[in-house]
Amino acid sequence: MRILLFSGKGGVGKTSLAAATGVRLAQLGKRTLVMSVDPAHSLGDAFNLGGDLFHQRTSEPFAILPTLDIQEVNIQHEIRRHWQEINGYVSSVLRTTGVSDVEAEELAILPGMEELSAMMYVNQYQREGRYDVLVLDCAPTAESLRFVSMPTTLEWYMKHIFPFQRTMLKAVRPIANRVSPVELPPDNYFSNIAQLFRKLEGIDTLLSDPAITSVRLVTNAERMVLRETQRTFVYFSLHGLTVDAILANRVLPVEIHDQFFVEWRTSQQAILAEMEEYFAPVAVRRVPLFTHEVLGRDRLEELARALYSDAQDPAAVVRAGRPYTFEKLEDRWEIHLDLPFASKGEVGLFKKADELVIEIGTLRRHIGLPTSMAALEPKRARLESGKLVVELRER
């Protein structure tokens, strides 16, 4: 199974491009599911399903074409399926703090539940072998990063906090429940979490295998959007995911000559050139601004034609390598960067705010450092068989 993950800033066109990709894949005969991981779903709208059955929001895959399903993960339904115990506990705690029943139910939907549920589905579909391709339409950047970092966070929780919490509660529950105003979680709360965790096992391997998962970053040719895209690119790399294409959406078509757009066009061209240089060797693909919104099958097909050539398989693995990886060692961090053309003595290195700047001859590469590494200082760099290794340490 292939997983194509569409991420990017709010409103750039993730849902439209994910849906168009789904339509193209289905037409190529691949069993495809487009799944919306964004709590503010609009996948049904992209297919113009209106008041259709789909909007009864059952969370189940809904058939659009013989080989195309779409699914919007519905958190209320998921709670009934997986979260009853956990949710029940959290809302009972909230109620003891004086929040009304309805409010408690709402508040008990913890952030991250949609992402977790979506991941369970990904695992389930992988196991069942039901689809050839899963297209994930993610929420705007911040949340999709939460999606990909969730497995590591959970693993940490399960390793370090979970066993301790469970043992401790076993010991104190009999007394504590008599004296404490807040009821402690029943033991099935823990077995539920452990069961959940098992459902998620292996998901990080799926996400970090470039032969399975590829990230497509959707962007617009605007400076502010580009900055976020660069940062996202680095974050995905940090979590071990491979970005294999940048999709620059809503590029002004050449046939527009209106004076009003002259400046827009000039700045778009400049930013597109910058994008290509920055993301190389990852391809930047351009998608024109259409004269209309992208709603319904026909429009999605039109968008797919702009995005892919006739014979092109959107699920083909085009990039197996990771452009750079971050590694935490005992006393330092290392960044490993593919630099097949560099030779010793050519590489300059310095830090500018929270970016690491690498100069190779006249070429300059900015690497946005993740927050956890922003305060570190580059100490040493060495070239090892086409790779640049940068050591960073605390000041």
Ligand SMILES: Nc1ncnc2c1ncn2[C@@H]1O[C@H](COP(=O)(O)OP(=O)(O)OP(=O)(O)O)[C@@H](O)[C@H]1O
């Ligand atoms: N190339 C295009 N030309 C014209 N309209 C477009 C194009 N791409 C997307 N749109 C329209 O722009 C709007 C936003 O697109 P879309 O919903 O796909 O973005 P999104 O990134 O998924 O947004 P969100 O972050 O809210 O999920 C939609 O109305 C869509 O039809």
Ligand SMILES: [Mg+2]
């Ligand atoms: Mg969307």
